[in-house]
Amino acid sequence: MSVVAKTDAAGERGLLPEVLAFSSSLPLDRQLLREDLVGSLAHLTMLSRSRIVPRDAAQLIRAELVKLWSVDPQQLPEEEDVHMAVEAMLTQALGETGGMLHTARSRNDQIALDLKLHVREQCAAALIELSALLKMLATRALAEQETYLPSYTHRQRAQPISLAYLLTAYGAMFARDVEALQFVLQTCDALPLGVGAIAGTSLPTDRAITQQLLQFAQLTSNGLDTVGDRDFALDFAYAAARSLLHASRVATDLVDFTTAEFGLARLDGEIACGSSMMPQKRNPDLFELIRGKSGRAIGNLTGLLVTMKGLPGGYNRDLQEDRQPLLETGPLLLSVLRMLRLGLERAHFSRERGLQALASDATQATDVAEALAMKGVPFRTAYQAVGTLVRKCQKAGIPFAQATAAMAREIDPRFDDEVLQALDPRTSVGRKRNAGGTGPAAVLNQIEGLQTAAAVAAEAAARVPRLAQLFEQLQEAAL
Ligand code: ARG
Numbered sequence: 001m002s003v004v005a006k007t008d009a010a011g012e013r014g015l016l017p018e019v020l021a022f023s024s025s026l027p028l029d030r031q032l033l034r035e036d037l038v039g040s041l042a043h044l045t046m047l048s049r050s051r052i053v054p055r056d057a058a059q060l061i062r063a064e065l066v067k068l069w070s071v072d073p074q075q076l077p078e079e080e081d082v083h084m085a086v087e088a089m090l091t092q093a094l095g096e097t098g099g100m101l102h103t104a105r106s107r108n109d110q111i112a113l114d115l116k117l118h119v120r121e122q123c124a125a126a127l128i129e130l131s132a133l134l135k136m137l138a139t140r141a142l143a144e145q146e147t148y149l150p151s152y153t154h155r156q157r158a159q160p161i162s163l164a165y166l167l168t169a170y171g172a173m174f175a176r177d178v179e180a181l182q183f184v185l186q187t188c189d190a191l192p193l194g195v196g197a198i199a200g201t202s203l204p205t206d207r208a209i210t211q212q213l214l215q216f217a218q219l220t221s222n223g224l225d226t227v228g229d230r231d232f233a234l235d236f237a238y239a240a241a242r243s244l245l246h247a248s249r250v251a252t253d254l255v256d257f258t259t260a261e262f263g264l265a266r267l268d269g270e271i272a273c274g275s276s277m278m279p280q281k282r283n284p285d286l287f288e289l290i291r292g293k294s295g296r297a298i299g300n301l302t303g304l305l306v307t308m309k310g311l312p313g314g315y316n317r318d319l320q321e322d323r324q325p326l327l328e329t330g331p332l333l334l335s336v337l338r339m340l341r342l343g344l345e346r347a348h349f350s351r352e353r354g355l356q357a358l359a360s361d362a363t364q365a366t367d368v369a370e371a372l373a374m375k376g377v378p379f380r381t382a383y384q385a386v387g388t389l390v391r392k393c394q395k396a397g398i399p400f401a402q403a404t405a406a407m408a409r410e411i412d413p414r415f416d417d418e419v420l421q422a423l424d425p426r427t428s429v430g431r432k433r434n435a436g437g438t439g440p441a442a443v444l445n446q447i448e449g450l451q452t453a454a455a456v457a458a459e460a461a462a463r464v465p466r467l468a469q470l471f472e473q474l475q476e477a478a479l
Pocket of ligand 1: 025108111315317319
């Protein structure tokens with residue numbers, strides 16, 4: 001095991017090496033190097049503009065920070081955390097001058113900033129991924145308006161729907177995730193840097209400069225709250241867990257639909273996995289893993305909640321335990337959403353199997369009852385008459401669709417020819433007229449809704465100030 005270095009700078013002279021190693025967050029927050037550098041460049045610019053650090057010193061420090069952008073995070077010196085690792089490299093290059101950067105700043109407000117920048121970046125990437133997923137669902141739904149299959153309640157066949165309607169139902173969940181991530185971006189939009197360790201600084205800083213450089217909408221209002229606030233991380237972890245829960249539910253549908261028992265869909269060879277022993281197998285591992293990995297997101301949210309619960313006000317070192325769950329969340333969300341898109345694109349639904357499934361379970365029975373109700377029969381009476389007809393067909397061993405006029409009129413003479421047209425399950429979807437239903441016009445509306453949500457997600461992502469852009473701008477910013 002590598003030994004964590006000195007950290008005189010953090011006032012921990014004489015710490016047992018094991019204690020230092022135990023308390024180091026560097027193994028995880030190496031991943032925050034770019035966030036840390038962007039934050040430091042902005043802070044440095046503010047210090048220089050506020051005449052707290054002389055301009056020539058700021059220039060020297062900036063040049064070193066810029067060099068660090070291309071350093072492999074794995075090569076950072078073994079310090080207590082990413083902040084001290086950066087400071088160690090600065091002082092190695094510049095001597096005492098390197099120590100000017102940390103003026104009017106604490107690692108407490110610094111880590112809060114790094115994490116907000118991280119969440120902002122991850123939200124942008126997730127919004128781009130959600131946009132692609134929504135676009136794919138809309139395109140696929142347009143092509144599947146005449147593919148019919150049963151819907152399920154209680155996992156029993158319910159009423160006929162179009163595959164387009166199923167896909168737009170999936171899309172509706174992910175459209176809500178777009179809204180959730182936009183909310184997360186709002187909770188990230190107050191700059192924490194500049195409150196120092198807890199109570200502020202006696203130096204003549206100007207937080208508004210840093211805010212403007214890093215493009216935050218506002219400043220956090222209270223330093224004591226700021227250094228202990230991880231609400232933005234919780235909101236992100238929740239939004240991610242909920243989105244992955246959505247992915248997981250879609251995955252369960254696909255796992256089921258591709259079994260011989262449902263037989264509604266088939267997985268393309270590009271995504272179906274084999275068995276090492278059973279040569280005939282075509283397994284939905286991809287969808288099972290999507291379901292399995294979503295559990296991790298829920299674990300991460302729970303972990304963060306537990307870390308926060310019971311902490312007193314201000315900064316507490318427990319907060320460092322936010323690192324593992326938070327840093328895992330973004331990449332997990334991205335990879336699952338991407339895999340879901342690739343997987344859904346390669347799941348082929350069979351029109352024949354869909355129709356067979358519809359016909360074999362009287363899924364159109366409600367339509368027949370509704371057609372009867374349209375003739376003035378009270379719905380409850382119509383419901384009972386159709387129920388009787390369904391049982392009569394079952395007893396006679398014929399599909400419900402083949403119930404005859406004679407059989408029906410024996411139960412109720414109001415089963416006229418128009419009502420009996422509803423016996424064809426292929427007409428069921430077309431009969432639905434309400435907003436939010438499976439009828440063709442409503443589904444077209446839903447598809448448009450997904451296209452809009454995809455565009456909203458892409459635009460929201462484009463508005464996020466990205467780390468790479470900020471880095472470019474900060475290199476040039478007037479000192
Ligand atoms: N490594 C710490 C963290 O990740 C940085 C803040 C440390 N602050 C302190 N006072 N020891 O939370």
